[in-house]
Amino acid sequence: MSLTKSDLELRAQLWNTATDRIREFFRSREYIEVVTPIVVRSPGMEPNLSPLAVEVHTDGPNAHSTRMGLITSPEYSMKKLLGGGLEKIFTLAPVFRDREMPGQRWNIEFTMLEWYSQGKDYRYLMTETGELMNAVLGRNDEWLRVSYVDEFEKVFGFVPHDEDRLRLIECCSKFNVAEPSADEPVHEIIDRLFQTIIWPAIVTKGRFMLCEYPLPCASLSKSSPDGRYAERFEAFVGELEMCNGFTELTDAVEQRRRFVLEGEERRLAKKEVFPIDEGLLAALPSLRSPTCGNALGVDRLVMLLAGANDIDSVHLFPPSSRY
Amino acid sequence: MASPNDIKKGTVINMNGDLWVVTSFQRVSPGKGSSFVRTRIKSLVTGKVVENNFKSAETLTFEQVNNRKMQFIFGDADSLTFMDGQTFDQVQLSRDMVGDDAAYLKEGLDVNIIMHGEKAISIELPLKIQYVITETEPATKGNTASGNVLKDAKVDNGLMIRVPIFVNQGDNVLVNTETGDYVERVAK
Numbered sequence: 001m002s003l004t005k006s007d008l009e010l011r012a013q014l015w016n017t018a019t020d021r022i023r024e025f026f027r028s029r030e031y032i033e034v035v036t037p038i039v040v041r042s043p044g045m046e047p048n049l050s051p052l053a054v055e056v057h058t059d060g061p062n063a064h065s066t067r068m069g070l071i072t073s074p075e076y077s078m079k080k081l082l083g084g085g086l087e088k089i090f091t092l093a094p095v096f097r098d099r100e101m102p103g104q105r106w107n108i109e110f111t112m113l114e115w116y117s118q119g120k121d122y123r124y125l126m127t128e129t130g131e132l133m134n135a136v137l138g139r140n141d142e143w144l145r146v147s148y149v150d151e152f153e154k155v156f157g158f159v160p161h162d163e164d165r166l167r168l169i170e171c172c173s174k175f176n177v178a179e180p181s182a183d184e185p186v187h188e189i190i191d192r193l194f195q196t197i198i199w200p201a202i203v204t205k206g207r208f209m210l211c212e213y214p215l216p217c218a219s220l221s222k223s224s225p226d227g228r229y230a231e232r233f234e235a236f237v238g239e240l241e242m243c244n245g246f247t248e249l250t251d252a253v254e255q256r257r258r259f260v261l262e263g264e265e266r267r268l269a270k271k272e273v274f275p276i277d278e279g280l281l282a283a284l285p286s287l288r289s290p291t292c293g294n295a296l297g298v299d300r301l302v303m304l305l306a307g308a309n310d311i312d313s314v315h316l317f318p319p320s321s322r323y
Numbered sequence: 324m325a326s327p328n329d330i331k332k333g334t335v336i337n338m339n340g341d342l343w344v345v346t347s348f349q350r351v352s353p354g355k356g357s358s359f360v361r362t363r364i365k366s367l368v369t370g371k372v373v374e375n376n377f378k379s380a381e382t383l384t385f386e387q388v389n390n391r392k393m394q395f396i397f398g399d400a401d402s403l404t405f406m407d408g409q410t411f412d413q414v415q416l417s418r419d420m421v422g423d424d425a426a427y428l429k430e431g432l433d434v435n436i437i438m439h440g441e442k443a444i445s446i447e448l449p450l451k452i453q454y455v456i457t458e459t460e461p462a463t464k465g466n467t468a469s470g471n472v473l474k475d476a477k478v479d480n481g482l483m484i485r486v487p488i489f490v491n492q493g494d495n496v497l498v499n500t501e502t503g504d505y506v507e508r509v510a511k
């Protein structure tokens with residue numbers, strides 16, 4: 001069954017409105033829009049993501065084939081541009097994540113808005129993110145801030161770090177949360193405790209930014225000066241996660257350590273391990289500290305604009321029936 | 324052995340010998356963290372409802388259940404009655420067991436009744452159901468820039484939904500039964 005003309009027009013208009021407003025917002029703040037590669041050698045190391053791998057064949061005298069992947073986020077290329085001296089950049093990029101379940105809130109391919117600003121940190125970024133979403137949605141909402149480590153400490157009595165595995169296991173048994181297996185990474189135990197015990201009370205807050213993650217859940221964010229938390233946040237509208245923002249890690253040594261750990265986690269999970277992006281590590285030391293960056297799912301923003309609960313409702317080609 | 328990623332509405336999970344039926348589920352993948360399946364499950368013994376998060380990597384035991392295609396025939400304050408169109412067998416389910424799905428039922432609608440042995444435990448609705456709009460404001464042209472996109476509408480079984488403002492009374496529309504979203508207008 002194909003959509004009627006009025007449904008097609010509405011969906012196209014929703015995307016036009018969202019992308020026009022995004023571009024207006026960043027241009028008025030002197031960000032430069034950039035275009036970054038989609039097919040890359042190092043599509044991402046995150047243990048829970050599955051990049052789509054492709055075989056690329058170049059022609060000509062140097063004809064050869066290369067195992068590459070479609071980006072799960074334009075992050076690595078964006079940071080190379082920052083290393084090259086660009087101060088404030090944004091991009092609207094198609095990104096690809098295999099092994100997602102199309103429909104509801106997910107799709108195999110979606111549109112990512114990423115932006116970076118040198119000289120600014122995650123607190124500034126939280127304010128800017130709220131302003132951006134309000135501008136796109138034509139609203140004037142307060143975005144409540146909720147500190148992950150503060151909430152965790154209130155309930156469990158401590159701020160978790162890598163060496164707290166035993167205490168975390170004790171918490172699981174005390175709070176009746178399923179016991180971790182021997183190989184479950186610390187960040188997953190923390191997140192499971194948080195999701196099971198703390199999350200149900202937080203999710204009722206409506207529009208909020210969950211910030212200041214435990215260090216084992218830092219991802220590519222920088223540690224706070226006192227080592228209490230990672231300077232990371234995610235914005236939520238109820239259950240719907242909108243973005244993932246950081247004060248970016250600019251320490252190439254620490255970044256390499258995390259890539260190696262993540263590669264190892266991928267190997268254990270029998271996932272393809274793509275090569276570490278050496279160009280990214282080479283660019284990191286040239287970034288100013290702090291530098292902040294955020295990745296926001298545009299499809300979900302369009303869902304909010306449309307008042308839709310299902311990603312299918314905002315696409316001209318609904319994802320759940322495409323694969 | 325099954326994975327939490329295989330959970331659907333109506334799946335019956337055996338946890339240490341106790342049987343729980345999944346009444347709703349949502350996959351949660353916190354950005355660059357591990358993923359979960361957040362479920363609301365109901366005990367088949369006590370009727371108690373709890374929330375439970377399953378790690379995607381966990382292994383679960385599902386109970387064998389059977390689907391029986393039946394038509395919804397009527398509901399009263401406490402229960403809902405369905406009939407097998409071939410054998411004229413009827414089954415009843417309490418409104419409590421069916422939960423929010425009851426709002427989507429209309430007379431004659433085909434649904435799957437999920438049977439555990441001889442017991443009806445849950446229903447599975449079609450993902451999309453067609454309704455006729457019975458009440459809504461007159462249609463106007465949409466304007467996404469002013470945020471003027473949706474309006475309230477009532478459909479032929481009394482369900483209230485939100486529809487785009489170009490939709491008219493008398494239009495046929497499809498509604499997503501997982502989210503309550505308007506899906507599309509059906510061409511006449």
